[in-house]
Amino acid sequence: MLLVGVDFGLPHFDAELEELSLLAQTAGMDPVARLTCKRKAPDAALFVGSGKAEEIRLLAQMHGAQEILFDQSLSPAQQRNLERHLSLPVNDRTLLILEIFAQRARSHEGKLQVELARLQYLSTRLVRRWSHLERQAGGTGLRGGPGEKQIELDRRMIDEAIKRTKERLLRVKRQRATQRRQRERGAVYSISLVGYTNAGKSTLFNALVKARAYAADQLFATLDTTTRQLYLAAAGCSVSLSDTVGFIRDLPHGLIEAFQATLQEAVDADLLLHVVDAANPHFPEQIAQVQSVLKEIGADAIPQILVFNKLDALAPALRPAVLGDTYEVEGRQLTRLYVSARRSDGLDGLRAELARRVLQARGGDMSTGFIAPLEGDVR
Structure with missing residues (x-):
């Protein structure tokens, strides 16, 4: 290739x-x-x-x-x-991205989303894929009038398939909405992991909730949303933590639309953990790409914590003096925490900050200040 x-x-x-x-x-x-x-x-x-x-x-x-x-x-x-x-x-x-998504989708919902995006892409490519554009004979027998062009038949079939797939996805979206309403009735604080693909979201998710979600050092290792309960001792309660699909530069708009049901977890979250690959020299551009997608799905106003992951992969000269500070994103000062999900470095500080956010949302005691004390600060 x-x-x-x-x-x-x-x-x-x-x-x-x-x-x-x-x-x-x-x-x-x-x-x-x-x-x-x-x-x-x-x-x-x-x-x-x-x-x-x-x-x-x-x-x-x-x-x-x-x-x-x-x-x-x-x-x-x-x-x-x-x-x-x-x-x-x-x-x-x-x-290419559609092909990867088709290979990686595992859940019924994920497969439906990929199929919808694939059909929408194919509907614009019929002019390229078909050379037999001569008219077919219509009616019964050879004396029938001119029938539809093959491309018109193909387009109608794809349009019908798109309609059926959207209806099936709508049912899935309603099921998710029901689950979210149940969490809201139970006053469950909701947190979603978002970030550029291969930033380490699934590894961080596994480290926080002791789950076994698939994680690998590759692009789009997981596509399906996984939700687990995370107990925060400092807040005395559990929160809902969801791992969502990774974003990427020039993510096709059709995919964003098709994955609306999955990305809805981010839209409805109380807090976003924006996971960043701290060892990637292009992380500012990746942050900007994630922010662009968040705007497109209507999640850009949700509070965020920047989690700079892969601390262990940073050269010694680039490692931060402390594991918690702030970082400006589009004019906003966001809390930034450095962690290594693979080695569990900095996770105690992240849990403490999450507990602080939960207590703040519930009107708890916030006298502890901007950020909870971080264990394992690099001096």
């Missing part, structure tokens, strides 16, 4: 295509070469222009690449034109 990225002057452009390569490997693909170029705007026909398209074709031949993968989203026409020019399958970042 040949990876292609186009720099349009945006600040988050990945010049090394590292994230696209990780996504491809997560989907079971083998990148053999990479190519980047700069343009002021996409070419309407070939996205990269005819000259660069020819360079891609020659590079693919040189390395024996069997497929071309673009780091940006392609229009159906651009995809079709590139395949004709290159004589190779051409796919984009959106389809």
Whole structure:
């Protein structure tokens, strides 16, 4: 597979295509070469222009690449034109993420969400996928009038499948709403883990509630929301803790819409634990991407704690002097706590801060100050 990225002057452009390569490997693909170029705007026909398209074709031949993968989203026409020019399958970042989600979904709800996103994506690609666009004979026998084009039949079938899948997801959403109302009646404080994919949300979730949710050092290791009770001794009560799907740059809007039922856990939370990979040099951009998705789903006004995870992976010179301070995000000063979910460093301080937030929400004694004392501060 040949990876292609186009720099349009945006600040988050990945010049090394590292994230696209990780996504491809997560989907079971083998990148053999990479190519980047700069343009002021996409070419309407070939996205990269005819000259660069020819360079891609020659590079693919040189390395024996069997497929071309673009780091940006392609229009159906651009995809079709590139395949004709290159004589190779051409796919984009959106389809790659859909493929990963299809591989990783385990629950009934997750599979429905992936299917809906896949159908919505496919509905825009019929012009590329079908060449038999001649009209079929209508009526009974050969004398019938002209029937529908095959593409019209396909589009109608997909539209009906989308409608059925949305109805099934709506039932799931109602079930989740019922469960949330039950938690609200029981006055259960709700916390949701959010963050960029591979920031360590599931590892932190397991460390806090002693669960066995799947966690791995890969993108989109888990897709399905898992909720457990977390007992906070300092608050004298249990809270509801949910692990949600990770976010990523240029997450397809169709996926955000399709995963609305899962992301609803974040929308309805009392507090968000925004997990950040502290060892990733691009963490400011990742924070910005998560904030963008939170705005899109209407969860940006919910109180947040920034949990800078993977403290153990930081070089000694980059480790913080203390494990608790504040960090500015879009003009807001947010509480920031450093932890290592893998080694359980800093978790006592995180539990103490969560207990403080619960007591504050219930009008408890807040005389202890801004942040509960943190054990294991690095001096």
